[in-house]
Amino acid sequence: MSCNETTPGIITETVVEIKTETVIETVEIEIESLYTYEKLREMAKAGVYEGSPAAGHTIAFANIIKSLSFPTAVESNIIEEWKLAGGSMDNLTLLDNDADASVAIENADIIFNKNPEVFLEFQFDIVVNARIGRMAEELGIFIIGIDVPVPGFPFMGVDNYGSSVLTGNWAADQVDSVYGGWENVDRVFFLWDPGINDKIAMRIQGSKDVFKERFGDKADDSIEGSKAVMVDSGSTMDEAEAAMADILVTYPADNNIIVFCLNDQVAAGVQSAAIIADRWDPDKWMVMSQGLDELGKELIIEGIIDGDSAYFPEKYGEYLIPGALAYMYANPVPAYMFMENIIITPDNINEYF
Numbered sequence: 001m002s003c004n005e006t007t008p009g010i011i012t013e014t015v016v017e018i019k020t021e022t023v024i025e026t027v028e029i030e031i032e033s034l035y036t037y038e039k040l041r042e043m044a045k046a047g048v049y050e051g052s053p054a055a056g057h058t059i060a061f062a063n064i065i066k067s068l069s070f071p072t073a074v075e076s077n078i079i080e081e082w083k084l085a086g087g088s089m090d091n092l093t094l095l096d097n098d099a100d101a102s103v104a105i106e107n108a109d110i111i112f113n114k115n116p117e118v119f120l121e122f123q124f125d126i127v128v129n130a131r132i133g134r135m136a137e138e139l140g141i142f143i144i145g146i147d148v149p150v151p152g153f154p155f156m157g158v159d160n161y162g163s164s165v166l167t168g169n170w171a172a173d174q175v176d177s178v179y180g181g182w183e184n185v186d187r188v189f190f191l192w193d194p195g196i197n198d199k200i201a202m203r204i205q206g207s208k209d210v211f212k213e214r215f216g217d218k219a220d221d222s223i224e225g226s227k228a229v230m231v232d233s234g235s236t237m238d239e240a241e242a243a244m245a246d247i248l249v250t251y252p253a254d255n256n257i258i259v260f261c262l263n264d265q266v267a268a269g270v271q272s273a274a275i276i277a278d279r280w281d282p283d284k285w286m287v288m289s290q291g292l293d294e295l296g297k298e299l300i301i302e303g304i305i306d307g308d309s310a311y312f313p314e315k316y317g318e319y320l321i322p323g324a325l326a327y328m329y330a331n332p333v334p335a336y337m338f339m340e341n342i343i344i345t346p347d348n349i350n351e352y353f
Contacts, residue, residue: 035329040322044081052086053325058116060093062107064123064147067098069294070313071122074146077317078120085321091116101125108132112139118324122146126199142327144320144337148199156319156337160199163290163309163341164206170307170343171207171258171288172214178286179256182215186254189247190221191233191240191261191270200262203290207260233266240269241276248277255281261289264296264308271304292344300349307343310352315339 033039035053043049061078064071075094082092093114097104104123111119112135119136121143123129133150136143143150147157179185188211192204211219211228221228229251233243240261248254261267267289274280282303289296292310299305319337327333344352 033329033331035325036331037322037326037333040325041319043085044318044322047084049085053329054082054085054087054321056091057087057325057328058091058093058114059087059118059120059324060095060111060114060116061120062095062097062104062111062122064097065099066096070291070311073293073313074122074316077314078320079317081317081321085325097123099124101128104128105132108135112136112141115139115141117142117328119143120146120320120324121150122148124148142324144323144333146316146320154323154333154335154337156316156323157339158311158341159336159338160202161206162338163311164203165210166206166341166343167260167288167290167307167309168207168210169214171260171286172210174286174306175258182218184256185227185258186256187251188219188228188258189231189244189260190228191231191243191259191266193235193239193262194232196235196262203262204260207288233262233269235262235266237265237269237272240266241273242269244270244273245277248273248279255279256284258286259288261287263291264289264293264299264305267299267305267308268295271299297344297349297353300344300346303346307345309341310344311339311341 034050040053059082061075063075066072066075079092083089093111093116095107095110097107104125105128119141121129121132126148129145129148129150133143133152137152143153145153145155149155175182175185190204190208192201208221208228217223218226219228220226221230229247231243231247233240259270261270267287270287271280274285286306287304289305289308290311292308296305296308300308319339323333323337342352
């Protein structure tokens with residue numbers, strides 16, 4: 001308060017009121033989650049999950065066909081990683097699609113009724129996968145598609161085209177040392193199955209593209225008179241043996257032969273046909289394959305397959321469980337979780353297996 005005299009005998013007062021206003025500002029600090037996909041992948045690779053992240057959570061896995069070695073290895077690793085992360089087997093539903101689209105739909109219904117947090121779907125028919133994906137979306141169940149996409153959900157598996165490019169480049173790099181140059185190669189057979197979907201067909205397309213790029217028109221099967229030939233070989237050993245027997249009759253004078261196979265069963269059929277035709281010579285044949293299952297490992301050790309792009313089914317769980325757990329903890333899941341492929345040869349197989 002202050003007093004001022006303006007006129008004699010009159011005193012005026014000036015009152016100054018001071019207000020203090022308190023402003024509370026809320027600052028949100030984002031704390032990075034321990035269970036991001038990237039961190040969970042590191043835990044999986046190290047073989048130790050911090051804090052048992054799977055404890056109390058639910059998951060389901062429908063296998064493509066459990067009777068085969070590759071899917072069995074996938075399932076075993078999923079179980080191993082789930083338990084390693086602290087998950088209970090009581091909370092893990094396991095079903096077998098048995099390579100049957102109708103069974104896959106029945107299994108999906110069973111899983112949807114159980115309402116797990118995450119559904120790992122391994123199923124060959126992309127149209128059925130689309131149907132299952134739509135049902136899952138309506139029910140609010142998260143899916144990760146394995147090797148065959150489920151539209152609208154993340155994918156885990158092999159980059160088929162990338163693996164094929166890797167295989168093609170490895171084979172092209174060997175041409176000089178094995179044959180003394182491209183001019184000495186008699187024939188390149190690309191074995192494929194017209195009944196497979198476009199995604200699986202990429203296992204051959206990448207190698208075709210590489211050979212055309214590296215060796216020109218003479219490696220282009222679409223040009224008449226080239227060294228490259230597409231062969232409808234099917235996907236089994238018996239189908240491939242029959243197809244290769246016919247093609248060897250068509251090219252009786254060819255000795256230095258490169259073959260690209262869809263899988264290890266096809267590679268076994270190729271060698272069987274060559275033996276029956278008395279044309280097999282491991283020094284003159286270069287056989288490339290995809291997948292490296294138990295049969296493939298045997299064929300590499302025996303010197304039948306020269307290079308096989310390993311898909312490592314025994315490591316699928318190291319991607320799938322981190323992806324599933326990241327979702328369970330409300331963290332982003334990559335749209336594509338690709339397996340890291342390596343060309344396995346007779347020289348390096350002991351380093352990996």
